[in-house]
Amino acid sequence: MTLPASNVPAVLARLGPLQVQARKVMEGVLTGLHKSPHHGQSVEFSEHKEYAPGDEIRHIDWRAFAKLDKYYVKRFEMETNLRALLVLDASGSMAYGRGPMTKLQYAAVCAGALAYLLSRQGDQVGLCLVGDGGISRGVREFLPFASSPSHVQELLHILEGAQGRGPTLLPAALDFAAEKAGRRALVIVLTDLFDATDRSIPALKMLRSRRHDVLLLQTHDREELEFPFDDPTRFLSMEDDRQIEAQPRQIRASYLEQFRSFLENTRKDLARADVEVEQIATDAAPDRVLLKLLARREAA
């Protein structure tokens, strides 16, 4: 599968508003889909599910409880439409990026394209913008599920206005998202997962345990992946007031080792919890990343 060369981030960044960029990416994805044996998605099943915090108590199957002495939530309704919640991390670290796009801009483009794609096939899509100073702890803005074009435009508008600042509050936001997602939904989390508290991964697992389909798009800048610095540098934290002076050449090996270990552990840890992880660099073409992702999900 080949992609138009025009959809690399360096070109996308020059396309102006996010709507244009997202649409361009969506078109790239669709072009790819038309050339592939992809027939869309559907989710149909009915079953009991073990109760987890956040499930509605009224859906508990008391008969099953009487038999098995365990709480099960009864899933008897057929879900005909997919509900997807885009959770976009807008913490300070996501504002990093000295290339054409910051991580936040790149993630917003991806989120916008996904919103286009989902609404185009009639699925409902919502948005949870993770950050401080918003409507709830960890949630800067929240847009409920809907599928209308105007809803998508509003979503894109929020994405465009998103600014990376403050600490990573992803665990709290994920709790919020789990509450708001209600019944089973596709939760797409776009973040770098730079969480000083190390509570983001348990939160993701918790989300998955509540029967949500969780997809993590872990976004990193190329410089974060390769640490190409040479000169003595005072590294400043983008989320708090921490700083450190270092000789990059002297710590590069150690940094890369730790970063690789972080990526590997994240991937393995979440894979064990059946959370799909896609680790992407911001210099990769977004439509190619999304196409690859969709192809893999279809195959699964």
Add this chain to the structure above:
Amino acid sequence: MLQFAHPAYLWGLLAIALPILVHLFNQRRPRPLAFGAIEFVLRSQRQKARRLRLRQILLLALRCLLIAAVALALARPSLKPRGVEAAQTSGPQATALVLDASLSMRYRVGTRTLFEKARAEALSALERLGPDEPAAVGLCAGPAGFAAGGMGAPSFDRLAARRLLQSAQPTYLASDLTGCLAAAAKALGESPVAGKRIIAFSDLAAHSIRLDAPPPLVPPAANAPPGSPGIRPNVVLVDAARASDLPNAAVVATAVRPSASLGPRGYEVVATIANSGAQMMSGLQVSLKVGPNTVAKGFVDVPARGTAKKTLGAVLPPGVVGGRVELARNDAQGLDEDDGQDFVVHVPRDVKALIVDGAPASLRSRDEAFFVEAALAPARTGGRIHAQTLDADAAANAPLEGYDVILLLNVPAPPRAFAEKLRQAAVQRGAGIFIALGDHVDPDAYNDSLGDLLPRPLHLIKTAAEPAAQGTEERAARFGVVEWTHPLFRVFGPAEREGLESARTFRYALLKPEGQAAHTLASYDDGAPALIEKPLGRGRVLLYTSTASRTWTDWPIRVSFLPVLQQTVSWLADALEQRQPLPAMVGQERTLSPPAGARVEKVLGPDGQAVQFRRETAHPDDAVVALAAPGPYRALVAPRGVEPREEPTLTFVAGLDPKESDLRRVDEAELKAQLGGAESAQFAASSAAAQGAHGTPLWSGLLLLGALALLGEGALTRK
């Protein structure tokens, strides 16, 4: 203490500031960067912080070390010898290497002598000279300063200088280090190189240095304006003894003299032992050797810095006897060469004399032979002369074989047979005949009987004054002309001659003028012969024209009679005690004068090998020998065209200069002052230290250190 040949390069040490500034700059001016993944930076930095800091400090230290090592190496540092306070010199220097080759440098410390150590130091010093530094080498020995032709102008012929040093050997001579330094300074004046330096390798014995002499001065260059002062060279004195005391005991003098108490040919040898050390030497064994045999031993205590005499006695064989006095020393340390001293003594042979008493008397003092017997008594001759007295009749019938000398005292004209026996003894055996006159002598009968035995025929008896008469003493004859150089009278010094000249003779025989072979040894003031001799065959006849008793003269009661008679008997027997050879000293020249008619053909040194000698135009038969080694020297002489034979009378011993046995060190402060003060003079224990002012013993090490620092820096930055 460090000193530098090119101190200007030390400014390069300021470059150490560069790595420090770079280090500080890196530390204080990092580029700020807001970074998303700071958590990983923090973790990495925490993990490596301590090691990184250590590495940074190490890097800084290595870079500083590298720069410092290079700067210091360029400045050519060296370790200054202990105690050196002299001015430093810079640039190339014309260098005179003065190696003390005197006797005292033979002093042994451990397995090596001071000379061997000094020579090794001098060779090292030569190797360390820079390629732009000319060098001259001189061996300091002997009163003339440098041995072997003196010191030439400094040159770049290292090979010749090295050969000279390698082949250098210590001498037995004394040295004049002060003179050598002055000569070395003069030699340095011939080099155009501006820097002047003298490095002397010596034991710094006080005797070789004259503290009252002017300091050595390099004469001004030839193109210098008139009146330019000389240049004071930088003098480095390398102490071969390394400032340690050098205790030494030595035999500094030996005197040999006859000792009557030891019997015939008994001699006592008086050895003077000197101790130059600070500790008294007790129980030092002294032995006397004659030939290979030790004939006497004794012990002596020698006070610190003092001398002691030890007398050893021995009976020596007749002839020329060589002996040696030796000290027995157990320590390996010391000067071996002065532990003994040779001597040569001419021991006269025994003489058997027959006294023919022509006027025996029952009263001993009236006896004609009384004074002669007294003079030849064993107590007075050391037993060398065995005299027997017979009256004239007994003597006429006695065999004369076995007698070396026959003395006829106032004997009436002997029968012809006896006269013939006398002639035979003289002519064939070489016996000596002494004839003294008296009242029993009839001149005509004597002439008749003895004939040519008499040096000259008797003429008549002259009475100058009546003996024992009042007022006649002034008219008595006195000895007028005396051949003082003759063996008979050689014993008289000018002061003692009065004892002979004051003798008065009242009556004596006048002689006829015949007899050309006769030789007058002494005559009276009227010119008449008193003592006249004539060779007869292998023997000699000596006629005394007066009496050997007080009958005609009062000489027998004078003190001069006894030695003259003893000498007469020995001379007539050809057993005269030779005058002991004058002492000679190594470093001097000795002229060997052979007996008349002979020529010195060969001179044998102490080792038995022929030594070189020269002849003087004025005395072509003599040999002038330069004495290079201590010990006995022998001469072979011969008339021209005859096989040479050893001439014992020319044998002599060359001794060592006793000054060289005194190894007390010169006072450093005084010597420094003499050499021009601390500005110009240094003391050093080794040549490496001596050349510290200009040497390069440290810079190569510093460069190595710098290279290691560079390697370390590279290894650290590559990580």
